[in-house]
Amino acid sequence: MTAAEAVLSTDDVLPIGELAQRTGVTTRTLRYWEELGLIRPSGHRGGGERLYLPADMARVTRIRDLQELLGFSLAEVRVVLDTPDADALDRVRSEYRWGDASPAERRRLLVEAAEANDQLLARLDDTLARISAFRDEQAAKSRRLAELFDELDGTDDAPNDRRGPEEGTKR
């Protein structure tokens, strides 16, 4: 019995309401995303109720990240999710020993996946750079405001309890 065949605790299989609550999206959104082909419940119950596994939960948060952090439309998210990642290729390789794919085909799949991956990575770096520039600009404004504050404090009589932005994830 490998780790992949471990028994599922009942805590790991979630109905849609539970998944919704834990991921912070509504059930309507989950069904809508399913309609668009973004997610699919790992199983169903007799009456047709959707059942989700932790892997599905990870997918949901990933979709939200792509949407909110990167500003992707759901169509763009679909493309990103559709390109197989290392996990998927790993699964294919181990379970079926690459099935009936020719060596050239395997290579093509890998190259394709790697290129899509690097493309997303490049976009992430670009976005990071732009936001970082924006941040620096904003930090400069903060400093200028602090200067004005000092200037005022010099002629003021009130106690100065103003603190600068000393926190934050550095760099």
Add this chain to the structure above:
Amino acid sequence: MTAAEAVLSTDDVLPIGELAQRTGVTTRTLRYWEELGLIRPSGHRGGGERLYLPADMARVTRIRDLQELLGFSLAEVRVVLDTPDADALDRVRSEYRWGDASPAERRRLLVEAAEANDQLLARLDDTLARISAFRDEQAAKSRRLAELFDELDGTDDAPNDRRGPEEGTKR
């Protein structure tokens, strides 16, 4: 004659179409944003045609950044733009010597501006951290794909012309 009173070149005063072209937004969008109170032309011509200055152009790009980079709604953008920044306070101070505001009032304005500024800064840092985490995760996938690639190349006969992601803004 100070720098602030420098003459305006005709290149500096733009009709709406020109501004649209230079900022990459449509004229419709500019009028829509004006309708929402986000921007306002610095002047008008006899026939009512809008005229913009470079400062307006900066404001336009700023709005786009807040919208696309940070995912702000236009209502949120409005709040950010409405809070006076250091430039605005500086202008108030120098031109009217703080007008008729009491010292307490000046202090309140400054504190308010600084807090709004720091709040935005904190959100920027948070967003940066989250995207950065996302990026690292993605980079890990890239490495895993590279491993799979090496593994394949060991048994393959084709030349390996695959290069890793060596570029990007480091850190």
Add this chain to the structure above:
DNA sequence: ACGGTTGCTTACGTTGACGTACGCGTTAAC
């Protein structure tokens, strides 16, 4: 067994952020 909760499908409504079209006045190059 049963009532409250949860879930299902289907369908229509909503909201933000514009796009598009129209009729008309204004500007600018020739």
Add this chain to the structure above:
DNA sequence: GTTAACGCGTACGTCAACGTAAGCAACCGT
């Protein structure tokens, strides 16, 4: 002075991403 391009206000259209509602079936705690 004409005319093609540009700009104006007004109004309706559109599209993604859900929200909301209705009627009914399934689940579960007691």
